[in-house]
Amino acid sequence: MILIGDFWFPESEILGCIARLASAGFDVSVIHVLAPEELAPDAEGNLLVRAIEESGEIELQSSPDLSQRYAIELERHRRGIEDAIRRRGGLYLLERSETSIEHALIGALRQRRWVM
Numbered sequence: 001m002i003l004i005g006d007f008w009f010p011e012s013e014i015l016g017c018i019a020r021l022a023s024a025g026f027d028v029s030v031i032h033v034l035a036p037e038e039l040a041p042d043a044e045g046n047l048l049v050r051a052i053e054e055s056g057e058i059e060l061q062s063s064p065d066l067s068q069r070y071a072i073e074l075e076r077h078r079r080g081i082e083d084a085i086r087r088r089g090g091l092y093l094l095e096r097s098e099t100s101i102e103h104a105l106i107g108a109l110r111q112r113r114w115v116m
Contacts, residue, residue: 001026002105006033011080018081022088029091030081031104036096041070 001021007014007030021028082092091111095104 002029002031004031004033004101004104006038007077007081011077014081015084018084018088018090022090027090028085028088030085030093032078032081032092032094033097033099033104034094036098039074039096041067 018028018030078094082094085092093104093107093111095107
């Protein structure tokens, strides 16, 4: 099973889903898709942050420290998902949202050596 998404959910929920799929006998792999602005936000000054999936907003003051903390937390979140997938023998790919789905899937299948 190949899961494709941005995985902006609590890590415990993601890991629980992966564990349930793996225990049901699925070979689980992930294509983690993030927009360029999610990978490296270009933000300065006062910000109003809104999650599309949830209601509510957060006002933030941008600073170099905020950007650095975001990068650290994103990497921690991404690494947690990758580690969970790899421990179960799955494939993890991080792709930018502008990457075509064909390119991402062919890349995943090639890494699995399912296509040459």
